[in-house]
Amino acid sequence: MSKKMNIQQVKQRFGIIGNAPQLNRALEVAIQVSSTDISVLVTGESGTGKEIIPQVIHNLSSRKHKEYIAVNCGAIPEGTIDSELFGHEKGSFTGASGSRQGYFEVADGGTIFLDEVAELPMQTQVRLLRVLETGEFLRVGSSKVFKTDVRVVAATNENMAQAIASGKFREDLYYRLNTVPVALPPLRSRNEDIHLLFRKFASDFADKYRMPTVRLTDDAVQLLCSYSWPGNIRQLKNVVEQISVIETERELNVHILSNYLPAEKEAVPTKFNQQGSENFSERELMYKILFDMKKDLTDLKKLVLEMISQGAGFSIDSTQAEIINRMYSDVETSNSDSTKLLPKASEPNPSSKYAVNNTNDFNSEDDYETHEEVEESLSLEDQEKDLIKKALDKHRGKRKYAALELGISERTLYRKIKEFNLTE
Ligand SMILES: Nc1ncnc2c1ncn2[C@@H]1O[C@H](COP(=O)(O)OP(=O)(O)OP(=O)(O)O)[C@@H](O)[C@H]1O
Numbered sequence: 001m002s003k004k005m006n007i008q009q010v011k012q013r014f015g016i017i018g019n020a021p022q023l024n025r026a027l028e029v030a031i032q033v034s035s036t037d038i039s040v041l042v043t044g045e046s047g048t049g050k051e052i053i054p055q056v057i058h059n060l061s062s063r064k065h066k067e068y069i070a071v072n073c074g075a076i077p078e079g080t081i082d083s084e085l086f087g088h089e090k091g092s093f094t095g096a097s098g099s100r101q102g103y104f105e106v107a108d109g110g111t112i113f114l115d116e117v118a119e120l121p122m123q124t125q126v127r128l129l130r131v132l133e134t135g136e137f138l139r140v141g142s143s144k145v146f147k148t149d150v151r152v153v154a155a156t157n158e159n160m161a162q163a164i165a166s167g168k169f170r171e172d173l174y175y176r177l178n179t180v181p182v183a184l185p186p187l188r189s190r191n192e193d194i195h196l197l198f199r200k201f202a203s204d205f206a207d208k209y210r211m212p213t214v215r216l217t218d219d220a221v222q223l224l225c226s227y228s229w230p231g232n233i234r235q236l237k238n239v240v241e242q243i244s245v246i247e248t249e250r251e252l253n254v255h256i257l258s259n260y261l262p263a264e265k266e267a268v269p270t271k272f273n274q275q276g277s278e279n280f281s282e283r284e285l286m287y288k289i290l291f292d293m294k295k296d297l298t299d300l301k302k303l304v305l306e307m308i309s310q311g312a313g314f315s316i317d318s319t320q321a322e323i324i325n326r327m328y329s330d331v332e333t334s335n336s337d338s339t340k341l342l343p344k345a346s347e348p349n350p351s352s353k354y355a356v357n358n359t360n361d362f363n364s365e366d367d368y369e370t371h372e373e374v375e376e377s378l379s380l381e382d383q384e385k386d387l388i389k390k391a392l393d394k395h396r397g398k399r400k401y402a403a404l405e406l407g408i409s410e411r412t413l414y415r416k417i418k419e420f421n422l423t424e
């Protein structure tokens, strides 16, 4: 680009709203580096608009007619991410029936946006460092060196210093990615932009839903601007959409508006500590612990049962038999006689080696297993679903934070959402 676009032109072209100095600074840097091949790391809390920056950079660069590929590093399973990024050769892993180009090959001459870059597994970080330093990479399962010319823009809302300190992220890669940092400010520090954004979104949603534009009374504007917006612009946009659709009143006073803003003390925290669960109420936390324990217990019961039924060559004395009977007594089977799994302590043990599968008493093992499975999984599944829904609602669909709060990995959460069909 012979003459660089100025900030206002960029804002207009990319639909970026706001005049906060930190936002202008971020855009200025993006414009400035767009004509180079320098790696850029975009940082900022969730919902601050990080995804716009790589698009600005790509579209203002001479790479704009080549590929732009955005990759959400947190959403790709660890087992396939190397192959997605760098390609693979036929037969390099089970199911690799043909060879395939990776994004770094496809985007030759273009730009790759690595979103949630802190989620990259270690082995991928090594490959990424190499391609950044030398432009060289290997397909998975091949030793042939390929060359590529890709510009990388990465983004994260993680504390990278912490990720490095805990050994989760390579320091050398961090410095390589962070050649030029672009930091997006949280909405709460962009006071002058909040009402501006509200009006823009209100007008967009009025068009979209063919309704008159919602407006705010003066006291409502005050509340809007003093609110902490833990979910930043994404949250503001969601709130305006809800209001636009739900409210019949088109002029909102402070009382109506406050219904749409979660109480500050319950609001999504902007940074999470390791446990992440602090934000669940005590009752929910206890419930989660019980839930985990119950699951462990079910697994243990199954394990013991399996060991016994395989006649694993261990003997069970009468006390142990009583314990086992008690543990399994909550499991009613259709055949009332078969609820006794083991003889009572008072009953003589038929043989010191108690091979469960040899007794008629236990011929309902299948019943038992099916029954327990159905009963347990139904209630556990519902409870798990419920917890996941709750966490997703609380974090307005942000899976990363919901996963943190649930104490499971983001990948597991993605899987569970799919499994339970929980699309937001
Ligand atoms: N300055 C802005 N003007 C208008 N809309 C914006 C602006 N910044 C962000 N948005 C909108 O806010 C929403 C959230 O932005 P984005 O998805 O880029 O957040 P993010 O920083 O990538 O968050 P996360 O870390 O959670 O992925 C998007 O719908 C985006 O279009």
Ligand SMILES: [Mg+2]
Pocket: 050, 051, 115
């Ligand atoms: Mg994002």
